[in-house]
Amino acid sequence: MAQSHVDTEVVPSDRTPPKGTRSTNTRAHILDAAEEFVLEHGGRELTLEQVAKAAGLSKGGVLYHFPTKTALLQTMLARLLDYVEAEFQAGVGDTTPQDRLMAYTHVSLHANEKDKRLGAALLAVLAEDPKLLEPLRTFYRKRFAELRSLGPHFGRATVILLAVEGLFMLELLGLSDLSSQERGTLEWALRALVDAEAPGGNDA
Amino acid sequence: MAQSHVDTEVVPSDRTPPKGTRSTNTRAHILDAAEEFVLEHGGRELTLEQVAKAAGLSKGGVLYHFPTKTALLQTMLARLLDYVEAEFQAGVGDTTPQDRLMAYTHVSLHANEKDKRLGAALLAVLAEDPKLLEPLRTFYRKRFAELRSLGPHFGRATVILLAVEGLFMLELLGLSDLSSQERGTLEWALRALVDAEAPGGNDA
DNA sequence: GCGACTGTACCGTCCAGACGGTACAGATTG
């Protein structure tokens, strides 16, 4: 549930950009700074110079770790996806695909504001270059594969996942004006549908 | 200065596009061209010069009709939304919100490839500037208002709309790898859910 | 002395927008 291993390589360090050698965790530090910047200023203004400034480095320093801006963006996306995947896999001992669906629903609906806005900004940037979305594509391929394993429940389970994604996307872009109460009602309806898919239940 | 001789003229401009005043429809023509370009090259490469070229105008000519690039994008989005709205409202005599939900589902699921890719490209561009998404926000506000009018059916109806939007968005970004058969199954499940919401039906 | 940077200078490119000019279509006037 709580924040866990976020980085692909190294654990994030504490704040305060030290003066001397920042050693290996500088990469993570740059990624942190880039995320923070994106959260504050949006994807449009994300520039190498700004990232450097936010990280307390020079532009050259950033380019030392990420040879291109694209490489930086790719790493940002990969880290976010790793985080999300770890998050909803660690939720419970998710044995069955139904459990996973429920866990996914829960995590997605209760992702914190930060992750959401981060996703929004990233998506905005990445959507311009389809190639950069490949990791996301892989991510969803996994989801769809899980849905297929549900056999006859595929249809309704897919509806559930799509609804979750739909809400996520709409909220990402600030297009939803659902109240928290309405959101509660919605979640209730989703859970009811997930339960209806549970084994030993009724037919489709 | 100088007389009729010192003409360093560059071709008396016998272009393919009709000469003289192109009258009022030039605006629409530019929008068409911009859409076409976006469909072919994606949002990333959409530039005023490219739009001008695609429309058979000069950049200055485009700027005459759309004072800024932002204005052009806004108009493109507005036109697309108008089209979509007209599309699914003209589908049937949509009297009840349920009918509208069904119509919306149908239209969204069967939008042609062109509209989808257009939406994708536009979204990619617009997502970078939250202000430009305002028309979209208005659009969804209407949808949510309709859902609220369904009273006790709000939850499940919202699930349906969100699923439709989720699929649309995923397909927009090329993140879905559902087969057409699976898509059929999905649609079947969605229709079943809509029917379950119909008045005179069952449950709450 | 090597790896991890800093700092600056610079290049090539892209692009939005400004600007001045051109072409022509009426309306006005004598």
Added chain:
DNA sequence: CAATCTGTACCGTCTGGACGGTACAGTCGC
């Protein structure tokens, strides 16, 4: 009906700035 004026619809060019990326000499610390 011709000369003149006016407004619309454009064309072509230019500028100013941003940005990604390169190059490279120098610094700091282990």
